[in-house]
Amino acid sequence: MRARQGGGGPWARFRKDRRAMAGLCFLALEVLLVVLLPPLLGLEPNVTDRAAGFWAAPSRAHWLGTDDVGRDLFARLICGGRISLLVGFAAAGISVALGVPLGLLAGYRRGGWEYGIMRCADVFQSFPTTVLVLCLVALVGSSVWNIILVIGVLGWTSIARLVYANTLSVAEQEYILAVKALGGSTATILRRNVLPNVISPVWAALAQRVGRAILSESSLSFLGMGIRTPQASWGNIVQYATNVTVFADRPWVWVPPSLCIVATVFALLFVGDGLRDAMDPKYIPAAGPEEDRAVYRDTPEEIRHIIRGR
Amino acid sequence: MIRYVRRRLLTVIPVFFGITLFVFCFLSLAPGTIADLMGESGSISYADQAALEERLGLNDPLPVRYVEWLWDLFHGDLGESWQTGRPVSESIAQRVGPSLILTGTGVALAILLAIPLGVLAAWRPRSAWDKLSSACSMVSFGVPGFLLSLVLVYVFSLTLGLLPSSRMYTTGSSGSLWDLLRHLILPASVVCLSNLGELVKQTRAACLETMGEDYIRTAWAKGLRGRAVLLRHVLRGSLIPILTTVLTHIPHIIGGSVVVERLFGWPGMGSLMFTAILSRDYALVMGVTVVIALTVFATNLLLDLVYGLADPRVRQGRYGR
Numbered sequence: 001m002r003a004r005q006g007g008g009g010p011w012a013r014f015r016k017d018r019r020a021m022a023g024l025c026f027l028a029l030e031v032l033l034v035v036l037l038p039p040l041l042g043l044e045p046n047v048t049d050r051a052a053g054f055w056a057a058p059s060r061a062h063w064l065g066t067d068d069v070g071r072d073l074f075a076r077l078i079c080g081g082r083i084s085l086l087v088g089f090a091a092a093g094i095s096v097a098l099g100v101p102l103g104l105l106a107g108y109r110r111g112g113w114e115y116g117i118m119r120c121a122d123v124f125q126s127f128p129t130t131v132l133v134l135c136l137v138a139l140v141g142s143s144v145w146n147i148i149l150v151i152g153v154l155g156w157t158s159i160a161r162l163v164y165a166n167t168l169s170v171a172e173q174e175y176i177l178a179v180k181a182l183g184g185s186t187a188t189i190l191r192r193n194v195l196p197n198v199i200s201p202v203w204a205a206l207a208q209r210v211g212r213a214i215l216s217e218s219s220l221s222f223l224g225m226g227i228r229t230p231q232a233s234w235g236n237i238v239q240y241a242t243n244v245t246v247f248a249d250r251p252w253v254w255v256p257p258s259l260c261i262v263a264t265v266f267a268l269l270f271v272g273d274g275l276r277d278a279m280d281p282k283y284i285p286a287a288g289p290e291e292d293r294a295v296y297r298d299t300p301e302e303i304r305h306i307i308r309g310r
Numbered sequence: 311m312i313r314y315v316r317r318r319l320l321t322v323i324p325v326f327f328g329i330t331l332f333v334f335c336f337l338s339l340a341p342g343t344i345a346d347l348m349g350e351s352g353s354i355s356y357a358d359q360a361a362l363e364e365r366l367g368l369n370d371p372l373p374v375r376y377v378e379w380l381w382d383l384f385h386g387d388l389g390e391s392w393q394t395g396r397p398v399s400e401s402i403a404q405r406v407g408p409s410l411i412l413t414g415t416g417v418a419l420a421i422l423l424a425i426p427l428g429v430l431a432a433w434r435p436r437s438a439w440d441k442l443s444s445a446c447s448m449v450s451f452g453v454p455g456f457l458l459s460l461v462l463v464y465v466f467s468l469t470l471g472l473l474p475s476s477r478m479y480t481t482g483s484s485g486s487l488w489d490l491l492r493h494l495i496l497p498a499s500v501v502c503l504s505n506l507g508e509l510v511k512q513t514r515a516a517c518l519e520t521m522g523e524d525y526i527r528t529a530w531a532k533g534l535r536g537r538a539v540l541l542r543h544v545l546r547g548s549l550i551p552i553l554t555t556v557l558t559h560i561p562h563i564i565g566g567s568v569v570v571e572r573l574f575g576w577p578g579m580g581s582l583m584f585t586a587i588l589s590r591d592y593a594l595v596m597g598v599t600v601v602i603a604l605t606v607f608a609t610n611l612l613l614d615l616v617y618g619l620a621d622p623r624v625r626q627g628r629y630g631r
Contacts, residue, residue, distance in 0.1 A: 127599070219569050
């Protein structure tokens with residue numbers, strides 16, 4: 001019913017979702033700023049300004065002041081954004097690239113594949129994410145690509161479970177049987193018949209994973225185990241707040257990167273919710289406008305409202 | 311039921327070996343051994359280093375070491391810390407209590423808040439309660455634990471000066487209950503807030519589903535008042551899914567408070583783990599990790615069994631969570 005109400009394809013429905021569009025615009029703007037500002041303004045995150053000194057207050061030369069060795073914090077914020085966003089998107093990409101094929105295989109092939117892959121997921125999910133990320137990063141060293149790899153690889157289970165559950169039900173449909181009868185190979189069936197039918201919830205999960213990955217990276221960097229200082233990331237700028245004087249007297253150091261993290265993750269959550277609603281016509285939105293009336297129309301509470309209204 | 315239990319228990323074996331093998335490989339792949347560590351610091355000679363490696367069995371092939379390690383694990387022996395030489399199990403035993411106090415309080419608070427909030431949000435969609443509950447979910451999904459902690463410390467410790475911001479007891483005090491409670495408030499609220507979102511969301515979803523059932527319509531049709539429908543039918547009907555969510559959520563919390571414990575200097579498993587990683591004390595890291603993972607795993611298993619006992623549909627359907 002909602003599909004008709006929404007009208008048009010998923011994109012048309014997505015465009016009508018104001019929160020999701022705002023989130024998308026915010027993310028696009030953020031990526032643009034992070035990519036374009038350093039060359040345009042000539043930002044240099046690793047240059048020490050001796051004239052300004054350490055822990056300078058915000059001024060015209062240094063919009064957010066300087067850090068403990070006199071580096072410009074605004075430049076570090078922008079360049080840190082590059083790293084944080086890169087980690088978020090790349091790690092989520094890895095999770096999806098691993099999780100989708102494994103979930104498809106487990107759900108379609110059943111038997112040994114299903115058993116092996118799902119038990120593997122059990123093993124991974126027995127470790128709390130923070131603990132495992134900490135251990136692995138300590139083991140492989142904390143370069144940007146290592147962190148992306150660790151966070152990305154550890155994120156495969158949730159995606160795989162999602163795809164697996166959907167594949168189970170799609171694989172039992174008659175049209176799959178029909179393609180099989182026509183002689184389609186497993187690879188063809190998975191790619192052309194199963195994948196398009198299970199992929200829509202993955203888009204929403206992808207947006208969520210980007211957010212999770214950004215949070216993981218920032219927590220890790222905040223603890224001092226993630227991106228190390230010559231390189232900047234939002235998390236390791238917030239880390240200055242563990243110093244009591246910075247924390248209490250120089251909020252301009254740690255508040256902007258914190259706001260960046262929160263705003264980015266919120267935008268991603270909005271986009272994720274929007275994608276989920278747009279992709280899945282059957283989904284009932286959380287607190288959307290008119291649409292969810294249909295569901296409650298039958299309950300006496302609503303009927304009483306209608307009667308009272310008359 | 312017996313078939314279900316047997317099938318479920320059969321999955322335990324590979325997962326158990328998976329977990330232990332994973333943790334073991336972690337230690338074996340880690341660069342440097344305790345002997346190298348002591349050699350670097352110059353505390354032992356090269357010959358002693360070789361002797362130590364031999365005595366600890368570090369020269370044996372990996373599969374042999376894995377079996378020996380597993381054997382010790384079954385006997386509750388997790389080895390000795392590389393830094394302090396104390397048994398790992400002893401350090402863990404010492405830190406479990408504070409961790410349980412912190413996460414237990416936080417999660418209990420979250421449950422106490424989440425259930426009424428989720429039920430009210432489902433009961434009155436688009437009301438203020440609904441908005442509050444989605445705001446809660448946003449905060450707990452979108453704001454990382456360290457930021458929540460920073461904000462709370464900034465407001466309550468620095469600006470208002472009401473609450474202490476670190477450690478479990480005031481240094482030098484005898485450790486009264488009141489002192490503990492005062493130190494507990496901030497970290498426990500962070501744990502509570504970071505788990506609230508998921509719980510509220512799931513409670514709300516469970517209640518919405520129940521409200522679509524026919525027996526709720528029947529309850530209305532026979533003329534029950536709103537409160538009676540809510541308490542006697544909606545709440546009761548969604549109690550099992552709510553409880554399941556709450557219980558399946560608990561394992562995630564067991565080892566998940568590393569950041570909070572570290573920030574507040576809380577002497578729990580999380581901070582033990584963190585200092586162990588920093589000082590490259592891999593024996594300790596391995597012990598803590600395997601204990602946490604096996605606890606999570608055992609809790610999950612227990613939940614599945616209890617769930618199967620309570621709900622025949624789980625037993626019969628193909629297992630695929």
